[in-house]
Amino acid sequence: MSENPILFGAARLPRAILFGRGQRGAIGSTSARVGRRALLVTDERQAAQPEFAAILADLQAHGVETQVFDGVIPDLPISAIDACVAPARDFAPDVVIAVGGGSAMDLAKVAAVLLTHGGQVSDYYGEFAVPGPVLPLIAVPTTAGTGSEVTPVAVISDESRGTKIGIASPYLIPQVAICDPELTASCPPGLTAVSGADALTHAIESFTTARRPADAMLTEEHVFIGKNVLSDHFAKLAVANLFKYLERAWRDGSDMEAREGVMLASLTAGCAFGTAGTAAAHALQYPIGNLTHTAHGAGVAALMPFVMQYNRPACAEAFAELATLIGLPDGSVEERSQAFIEAVADLMAAIRIPASLAELGLAEDQQEYVAEHSLKSARLIKNNPRPLDLDAMRAITHAAYSGERQQLTAI
Template sequence: MTDTNPMFGALRLPRSILFGRGQRRAIGSATAKIGKRALLCTDPRQSAQPEFRDILADLAANGVETHVFDQTIPDLPIGSIEACVAEVSGFAPDVVIGVGGGSSMDMAKVVAVLLTHGGDVRSYYGEFAVPGPVIPLIAVPTTSGTGSEVTPVAVVADEQRGAKVGIASPHLIPLIAICDPELTVTCPPGLTACSGADALTHAVEAFTTLARPIDAMLTEQHVFVGKNVLSDHFAKLAVANVFQYLERGYRDGADVEAREGLMLAALAAGCAFGTAGTAAAHALQYPVGNLTHTAHGDGVATLLPYVMQYNRPSCVDAFVELARTIGLPEGSPDDMSQAFIDAAATLLAAVKIPASLAALGLPADQQDFVAENALNAARLVKNNPRPLDLAAMQSITRAAFSGDRAALRTI
């Protein structure tokens, strides 16, 4: 019998991933095995936390000298990266630790590149532009959303371009990820919602990305290789956990079980999209985020139900599988795939994610600008399971602006 559906799987992950309550107490010992001079990249809110001071004390107790850069700015403007590099140029770290949300971990990644290879941040845009290994990275997330602790990408805000741009290279994957849900207990409800919605978007887009023709050179030629059997495993875990725990964590930040479930979701979603990639929701968010100055997680999550609705004709089976993953009632494939989209929209509304681009603050006259500029994110556009052209992008953007998801059912 001929096998007409061969399996393909690919993952690129840290050498070590530690997950669970109290795992931050391994940072000092783990760092000392790598180097003796650690740069910590974080933000002012995080550096003031008692847990951060405990991390510094743990590093010192293990003989690690530290330098703290705590001026990381959300969305990571290039000027902030350059300020960090200039500040630590005389310190010569042999390990870089990112402690915080996605921007702090991405700061650690890009600074490690510049300290190792020099040059301008802009010279590393795109895929595979980092020429070789970088100073070892340790990532310690304090939110449950971006998954940056396990991914090969960092996103920076290029002020000159007026755009967010990705640097994608396997060399950016941290050597060690230490994921301690106790570090997320202080996240306020809005940040919990935004982060968890980001994780959901990562997982759904990774699970529904276009599956590429199987080729032994796929991972050699692309950082993000599309839907595959290994990334699918992590994407489903993430979706299940977000649906089980997001609203709980949003309503009660002290619910440590919910914090655990959400951090595992974010980690699993990172494992999924770090290899499979993301698609149209992320492509559209780049210009939306630049125009509205809103959080990445809010932007992609606002767009997600509309992108899912547009993609549904190409994703019926995938959405049915996700519907079963979260325990929706059995029915026809059409009904179940639509039910999953509706359930995602309902969950996002329950945690106060804006329901439309208008509610997010996008000016009405910028809808076509968003559609046109989203097409510039070629690595995301090519990943989308249903082909995208300007007319398709405009249909998604206009439906998302007006809040009319039904308008996409007939396209």
């Protein structure tokens, strides 16, 4: 993966990113410059927080009229999107503000598409299906994991198809991302763990995605373009911060320095994968999440050491580089790359991420379904650094189900 004589990089990002404690105080002023009628998308728990009330007051003080939709639920179903969009059409917002986790930001993105272009959610599945700019989006994350505040993708659950599906378009990138670590202070340890582990998966997968030829049309023909020098920069910052701060934030939610470090990692991991893309761990999680109804972050994190073990022959140098980054001992490329996989597994164990798909709740007879349906995520499969077919997906699934990574070393 390191042999590429052409230096190439790309980044698709918001117009503005604000990061730091207290930055939520800029929401009212920022929104007023974008629009005067704001649809706020959040969940019921967040809507009851004093910080949310303060955001509403700030918007009002800046002359922004608001309509609140607080019906966001995990594994975003189409019914929740419809429930948001229907009343919003009469309100006619000129800006959409998401305050919450990944599902809130995903719903806001899709709502902005539907309010601008009409149609059904399914009209926009896949890459580049959004025909043009959408209502301006302002994203205010309250968890540190998805990085959705800076990415061009929204993931929804299509119950009629029995799967999660992505809508990917550069038009979905929020205009402004406001990342205030203080908004994550109320996250319980379990949510801190799965969110942070999700960010680590984003960072590692984006750093090891397949590198494509540096063609001038690459960004025109693909939303996710693979490994490049700019996404690598963001990914390495995320990996370093998560190894330094994630377990601390999980152990003590009041440790604001750790909260800052994890939120910065989530943001930069989003900057990385929003351009480079993710791969096999995400492809496998979609059917697993549908079957087990477990958090996305828990699924990709449980899978990650197994996916890394399968991918190691194709990206040993990249893993070795990350091993050096986090301070693992010197050694050969083979030694350091394996040591990094072990370090990832150890961090996941330390924050109590399930160590196997069986522990996650997958039934033994569902393994074949997972392997088969994971291959439907073409945008993720094509990003993997090592080719994936049904046999490969079976091998990863079976190893992840049993929790035995060594069986992947001989493949």
